[in-house]
Amino acid sequence: MFAIFLTPAYLPFAIAFVVMIGIGLIEAIGLGLGHLDLDGDVGADGHGGVLDWLGLGGELPILIWLTSLLGCFTLAGVAIQQLAESLRGAPLGGPAASGVALVVGLLLNTLAANGLARIMPGFETSVISSDDLLRQRATVLEGVARRGAPARAKIVDRHGQAHVILIEPHDDADAIPAGATVLIVRRDGARFFALASEDTFLQPL
Template identity: 65%
Template sequence: MASLLLDLLTPAYIPFVISFVVMLGIGLIEAVGLGLGHIDVHPDVTGDADADGATLLDWLGLGEMPVLIWLTALLACFTLLGLATQQVAAAWLGAPLSPAIAAVGAGVGGLILNTYVSSGLARILPGLETTAITSDELLRLRGTVLEGTARRGRPARAKVVDRFGQAHYVMIEPHEDSDTIAQGETALLVRHEGSLFFALPDVSQLRAS
């Protein structure tokens, strides 16, 4: 164990040490909840690329769980394969491989291994599968403007809470040219163009004004 810890300080192991540190950082972000609030975890693919894009995402396992959890699993696979490769190379060849060669090999192997790891995690923890949503699933939900006033051509930042209780932070504009949505007011998301959402102010607020 002491020998391995010393090896980790050498250049041959640097890519995998960095990967491990990043993995711990992402795990910490997930633990404190700062990783929530992202949309398009399953990217919207349109046109002729829809089937191929969906197939690639499914093969990689990215379509089965939130992207940060998928990335954490990928980094874990990369780190473990990299460390194992360098240890085996040192035992058989007398020295570890160059960091670049080892990183490429561990990267390819990590992607392949992670497809099985992701599928296994999705079966063991089925709740992961349902918390990743697309932009379309935010439609017909209400968002609250956090700062500024949303006008046509001048979007404002709003908070939307999905059916899983996750908060999403999006930019919104009024659906109608004449409407405005002030800070603290809520509005119904009715359509989106990319990451920009268009919303209708709540009727109760319009009456009150």
């Protein structure tokens, strides 16, 4: 039975299955590689559009989504090849079967990913939105941050994980040197704007 997975017609699905198992092990070990902030500016109206449709618009870790997709692709591929064998006496070619299985797998994974997102509301993860970095302290790593000339700064989120972001002064005339501690007050896309600590009595929330 398992020998058929080594034939060219089934090989793409065998590879997908092995990769799925590998990713599952990475997640099980807890390396945290599945955490990805997809909050971003994916839609001007506040919706993720295609990402939402694919099941990636929420906080489902990317590796869990990918594991689900590989599983759906594998199941769809095997089913397609078995159906082809029963109807025409031989499986489809690997590329043709893979193309059909990818389409079917994406459709199945949309349902699976959205289902997983609904049944995992209490999933504890270090995934954060970029907006969660607002009202937090950061330290300028190098260079001088000026309006139009951002500098790299390090910020530690509520989970204790460090992030390197680009900052500019909130006020046009300010310049923030390396080593300064700043308060992040707003962002525009991937760029954050900050006030030097000595310029404000605001405290991080």
